[in-house]
Amino acid sequence: MWVFQEQVNGKNLTDIINTQHENVKYLPGIKFTPNVIADPDLTHACTGSTLLIFVLPHQFLGRICPKMDTVAKGCRAISLIKGIEFNDRGPILISNMIKEAMGGMDVSVLMGANVANEVAKDDFCESTVGYSNSANGATWQRLFDCPTFRIGTIKDVAGVELCGALKNVVAIGAGYCDGLGYGGNTKAAIIRIGLKETIKFCKMFFSGVRDDTFFESCGLADLVTTCFGGRNRKCAEAFAKGEGTWDEIEKKLLNGQKLQGTLCAKDVMVVLKTKKLEKEFPLFTRIYEIAYEGKAPSTIVQL
Incomplete structure (x- = not known):
């Protein structure tokens, strides 16, 4: 297991x-089995x-993939990374970035209602597991x-991967609701709208996304658990309470881990602005505006 070296x-x-x-x-507090060996040398580890x-x-993929050219021929990969990138044509799947960087390697994805601890x-x-092969x-x-840890499979890499990324954006909106003291009705509305916009985004930019993907663990189940637990909701709650900037809250609450929901919201917004689709995705747009443009958190219910 490659581990980034730190003190x-x-x-x-x-x-x-x-x-x-x-x-x-x-x-x-969690013990590993002795056969799990941490190696700070990425090339050696793989x-x-x-x-x-x-x-x-995913921001670190560009610097690590070139160091992984010692893998066996026919090596396969799976990505648990939650995020998206973009270019002029729209969003880019992280799994596709890995595939291209690793010489065409087959890349599946694993997403689900899985709070790490x-x-x-x-x-x-x-x-x-979303797969193509x-x-x-x-x-x-x-x-x-x-x-x-029960695993379902579905032939839909794009749908599974995007569910894993976009649920973090919706969880930011849910966290705003918690920080403002709104009740379950309001939060349920945000989750419903978030699911609707997630489905719309997936189908708009990737053909072949399956309807049943959204009812797998990677879809509705992951969205619900992330909107009631997890780091994105927790940090957004603190932000709505005025407890600091995103960087300050991240340092205070996440112990060195990175907040992905705000970064994904920014990437999604680049796509929406480029395609002039802000009005098509009012919740995604408002979550971004509150996070980065100074809109009041209370405007999360003014869509």
Whole structure:
């Protein structure tokens, strides 16, 4: 397992993981099995690999993929990364970025209602593998599926991946509601509108997105759990209460982890402005305006 090297109380994080079998900074209290080895050398860690699992902020892909040219021929990958990029034509899937950077490697995706600390504690949950190659989808299902982490599969990489990214944007809106003290009715309305705009966005920019994808764990289930828990909702609640800037709140509440919902909202807004679609997506637009343009959080209900 490649781990970005950093210091924790004067010690290398990788050394701590390999001796204590615990990531004391990002996942304290959860023990790893001894066969999980943390390696700070990315090229060494992936040498000869036949399967790769990408779990990192997508902003760092450009600098790490060139260092991974020592994988085995025919290596396959799966992405757990939640985010989007864009160009003049519209949004770009992170899985496609990995595929291109890794010489055409087949890339599946895994998304679902999976709050990390609950998964680590073996609380029962489900997740969804989105695949383009059915044999590879079956491989990833076999690798991840266990009694407490049940894996469904669907042939829809774009739909599964975009659900995983856009739910973080909707969760920012849900967090605004919590910070303002609004009740369950209001929050339910934001979630419903968010689901509607998510479906519309997916189908507008990617042909072949399946309706049933939105009823898998990656869709409605992930949207609900993220809007009631998780870092994006929590940070947006603090923002709506006036507890600081996004950077200040991130440093205070996330212990070095990155907030993805606000970044994704910004990327989505670039696409909407480029295509002049702001009025087609009033919730996504308002979430961005509150986050970056000084709109009052209370305007989340003025769509």
